[in-house]
Amino acid sequence: MGDLWTSSWIILGFMPALLDSMTILEPSTETVVLAKGNAATLGCTYVLDPVEIGNVFIMWYKINPDTTELDTVLLSYASNYMKSYAPPSLKNRLSFTAADPGQGDASILITHLKVTDSGTYQCNVKNNPGVASRRITLIVEERPRHPRCFIKGKNTKGRDVILKCRPRGGTPPLKYKWQKISGPLNPTTPDLNSTPVTGDLLIRNISKAYEGAYQCTVGNKVGTATCVVHLHVCTGEEKIGHIQPSLIKFKDFTEMFGITNCHLTMEHGEIYASANAKKLSELTCNKNENASVVFQRVL
Incomplete structure (x- = not known):
């Protein structure tokens, strides 16, 4: 049986890509761009001519970009038997979408996509005397x-x-x-x-x-x-607070924010600090810590 299976695909390699008696319904080529972590369905649905006889043979490959090297066989279907040849990094994430691919749907599903899954995949469907194939270029990108x-x-x-x-x-x-x-x-x-x-x-x-x-x-x-x-654009003066009675005394305010020497002025009920340093805690000051002005900082 193994020799028969091998010889069938050798013959397939010399046959035309499409005969009238076998038709794949999707376009012969397609490019799909998906995000890392998503799932990809690579479609390969087909119809058979009534004159065709025998079992359906299905083979999925990942095309090797080096034309001097062999392509990678991923999945096969023959005589109601499915077999995976995929590498370990892909094997548990790859499957046919249909319970019986021989009934017109040879599509495959790849879950939890990785950037390394990017490449060109080819579906071959054969049933004497017809054969058809299609290629899907899958591009997996990572979101920012x-x-x-x-x-x-x-x-x-x-x-x-x-x-x-x-x-x-x-x-x-x-x-x-x-x-x-x-x-x-x-x-x-x-x-x-x-x-x-x-x-x-x-x-x-x-x-x-x-x-x-x-x-x-x-x-x-x-x-x-x-x-x-x-x-926030700093000018010569920066407002840091406004008066609100019965909240925090100046001494409490300085302790709360770690400010020790802060020169404050009051104008129309607003509290200002001279913007002569990079951080508020670095400003120089002369204010009496026991001042009874009550205010809160505007964040």
């Missing part, structure tokens, strides 16, 4: 995941900053798109999609008009992911 948005540069009025977007993983090429989703409308806002290759957004000569939340969307053929960064 958990991007991180951050700002490079000093966010001081008049300076330049770069908004950056860095995803984890993702099959290239990746495309980036920036949107300002909150904050002042500004007609001089730069082209938010001027750097789709690197994901960097350069903003020159920043001012209060550029403050707000910026969203980066990074994607490829199989998925997208987003992150948000908030741009």
Whole structure:
């Protein structure tokens, strides 16, 4: 039986790809792009001419891109018997979709797709005297995941900053798109999609008009992911709080936020701090810790 099976496929290799008595219903070639982790159904449904006799023979291959090497046999069906030849990394994820592929459906299913599953697969169906085949190119890509948005540069009025977007993983090429989703409308806002290759957004000569939340969307053929960064522009003075009676005394406030020497001024009920250091805890101050002004910080 083994010799008969081998000789049948040797003969098949010299026969035309399609005879009128055997027809595969899907196109002869197809390209499918799917995300890593998804499942792929590679279709191969067929109809037989009534004049055909004998058993249906089905064979699935993964085509070797090196034409000097043999293709990899994955699955076979003959005389109601299915056999897998797939490598261990694929064997438990590969199967025919139909309980009996000999009844017109030789499609296969690959679950939990891996990037290494990418390649060209060929379905051959034979039943004397007809034979037909089709090829499916499967491309498995990884979605970009958990991007991180951050700002490079000093966010001081008049300076330049770069908004950056860095995803984890993702099959290239990746495309980036920036949107300002909150904050002042500004007609001089730069082209938010001027750097789709690197994901960097350069903003020159920043001012209060550029403050707000910026969203980066990074994607490829199989998925997208987003992150948000908030741009705050520092000027000579920065508001850090406002008066709200019966909340926290100045001494409690300084202890709560670890601020020890903070020069505060009050104007129209608003609390201000001189922005002469990178962090609030580094500001110099002369305020009396026993002051009875009661306020809370605006975060």
